[in-house]
Amino acid sequence: MLSIRKNGNNSQSFPSLLDDIFGRELFNWENSNFSATSTTVPSINIKETAENFEVELAAPGMDKNDFKVTLDDNLLTISSAKKDEKETVEDNFTRREFSYQSFQRSFELPNNVVDEENIKAHYDNGLLQLVIPKKEEAKENKAPRVIEIS
Template identity: 45%
Template sequence: MNSLMKRNGFAPMRSSFFDDFLMRDLFGRDNWTSEDSTLPKVNIVETNEEFRVEMAAPGMKKEDFHIELDNDMLTIHSEMSSENFDEDSTFTRKEFSYQSFKRSFYLPNTVEADKIKARYRDGILNLEIPKKEEAKRKPVKTISIS
């Protein structure tokens, strides 16, 4: 489904074939950013034990993120504003900066939603989403022939 979408008056976003085909159970469709910023890119890694979401967001602080879980929808969003002042004896200049984004992900029912962990380090927001025991791949079992 490579369709254009428009959210809350923001610029259209195009979903990729990879997002649609491979990540359809985990990758959400509610993603937007303000005009003056870029949508942070994510890596979604699946291991036998968990899903890991790695979001590149350099220059931010952990307090800038808001992470919410509503049923099976995990949402990461941020709204930041900053003011820079350059003052001399006759002139004051203000420069304002506003940035916001929102990324949402549908979680499969095979995860332990109450055990999600998040940390922010070196410009990367990491979320660890553990799988339920029944969703973990079992080792190969050899069956003997009698």
């Protein structure tokens, strides 16, 4: 019988070390994506200025044709689907690898604010940038309304 004692210095015990070595990816049955690549949702920054909304999405390794950007009423949706297939054939074996990456992010923009006809999108060096201009009536800088407290 193997007896393992854990001392107070927080060092790893033998079973924990084995779990660490052998328990990665191969035995992760909860992960429905069995490809070598991990699936993540890209980070997005949204900035509002007086003139427009600026959206930046970090998606390195993608191509501009991998993206689909739609605006339905005031719902902005950015999505992507990328399939990669590699095959290696040598004398005594064939190895095929597949990977599939997809994501979808949706954001609700304020009603009747966006100038839909002048939206611009640009993808360069792993960064998708959208500039969503505001309508002229939405650009008006109104003084804040002061609410009297009774």
